[in-house]
Structures are given as structure tokens and as C-alpha cells.
Amino acid sequence: MSNVAQTTEEKDIDLADANSILDKYETMHGALMPVLQAIQEAYGYIPEPCVHLAAERLNVYPSQIYGVLTFYAQFHLAPRGKYIVRVCMGTACHVKGAGRIGDTLKDRLGIGHAETTEDLKFTAEYVACIGACGMAPVIMVGDNTYGSMTVQKMDEVIAKYQKMD
Ligand code: FES
Missing domain, CATH: 1.10.10 (Arc Repressor Mutant, subunit A)
Known part of the structure; x- marks a missing residue:
């Protein structure tokens, strides 16, 4: 000891x-x-x-x-949010408006890539293709995947997780 x-x-x-x-x-x-x-x-x-x-x-x-x-990218030197919001910025998602999805996250929660909200609830990560190009643009929150994202759907997903503990 x-x-x-x-x-x-x-x-x-x-x-x-x-x-x-x-x-x-x-x-x-x-x-x-x-x-x-x-x-x-x-x-x-x-x-x-x-x-x-x-x-x-x-x-x-x-x-x-x-x-x-x-x-090693797997390690993090700063506290991260309870919910990791991965915004796919791969080619298919980029073409279908991933930038707008990332901008919405930044606008609503004030976080860009690798940033965490002050209440430690959300961390944003911009990632390469997550293998769901058919549903582009795609985000993941934790293990859950959300496809065909729009600004309105983004608001709904954010609201859903904001209500959760
Ligand atoms: S480019 Fe986004 S899932 Fe493939």
C-alpha cells in the first residue's frame, strides 16, 4: 500500500x-x-x-x-460531459450538411469540437465516418445513432438529453 x-x-x-x-x-x-x-x-x-x-x-x-x-486519442486530459455528442464530418455527412449540424450544437450548447459544457453534461466531438453514410448526416449521442439530421431534429435530440439526468 x-x-x-x-x-x-x-x-x-x-x-x-x-x-x-x-x-x-x-x-x-x-x-x-x-x-x-x-x-x-x-x-x-x-x-x-x-x-x-x-x-x-x-x-x-x-x-x-x-x-x-x-x-493515444483514447485518453482525455480534461473532464468530459456525461453525454458525448459525436457529429460525423465524413464526406457523405459533410455533403449533406454536417457543418450545419455542428453549428447548431455550437449555437444551442456553446460547444465546438472537443469542448464540454460547464455543467459537464455534454461534450462535442467531430468525428470521421462512423459507417452510417446511408443516413447522412449522422450524429451519435453515447451509443445511440441519429440519422438524417436537420436543425429541427438536432433541437429535439438536444432537448431529449437535456431532460435526462
Ligand atoms: S460520412 Fe458520416 S456516416 Fe459516413
Whole structure:
């Protein structure tokens, strides 16, 4: 068990989960990736204090961890919204007005690509083709796909998720 403090005043992040994860993986060869994946699973992103904790306990430099985090798109260094709204900007969707759909999201929620609403409810992501070109333009909210999007449908989808917890 580590004697690393379980909270940091600086960011007010509770490191208990991160310490438990490190307890589990610390002695494993090649532990860094599974540790980072588990931390992201637990916190929804990789908080900075967790990077420093992992560096200390895995005996690597924080810069090495940041190198991994910035190389792999799967990792997020900032909190993300409960609902990830993916707006497809692939060719078929682009031709059918994906730009207008992205603009609507920006207009209604104030978020563009990789931005999160202040209440941490929504994060916008512009993505490449998600394989549903026949329904272009397409968005996804979490695992749900919405096709043939219009400004009006976008408003309906946003309203639906705004009502949800
Ligand atoms: S281009 Fe959008 S789903 Fe293929």
C-alpha cells in the first residue's frame, strides 16, 4: 500500500481509486497502459494528480506518461460531459450538411469540437465516418445513432438529453 496522500488540495481529486488501481497493477510488467485505462474508467478522464501519482508509483517520469496520453486519442486530459455528442464530418455527412449540424450544437450548447459544457453534461466531438453514410448526416449521442439530421431534429435530440439526468 502506498503512503501517497489520498487527496490533493490543489485539484481536490480523491486519489483513493487511483491508489487502488495502482495497488492492483503496480508489479505487473507493462502496467502503464492498463493503469491509465483503469484511471480513465474510474474518473472519466486522467486527472493531473493521477499522472503524478502513477509516475511516482510506477517509477517513470510524468513526461513519459504525458507522452503516452497525448499519443493515444483514447485518453482525455480534461473532464468530459456525461453525454458525448459525436457529429460525423465524413464526406457523405459533410455533403449533406454536417457543418450545419455542428453549428447548431455550437449555437444551442456553446460547444465546438472537443469542448464540454460547464455543467459537464455534454461534450462535442467531430468525428470521421462512423459507417452510417446511408443516413447522412449522422450524429451519435453515447451509443445511440441519429440519422438524417436537420436543425429541427438536432433541437429535439438536444432537448431529449437535456431532460435526462
Ligand atoms: S460520412 Fe458520416 S456516416 Fe459516413
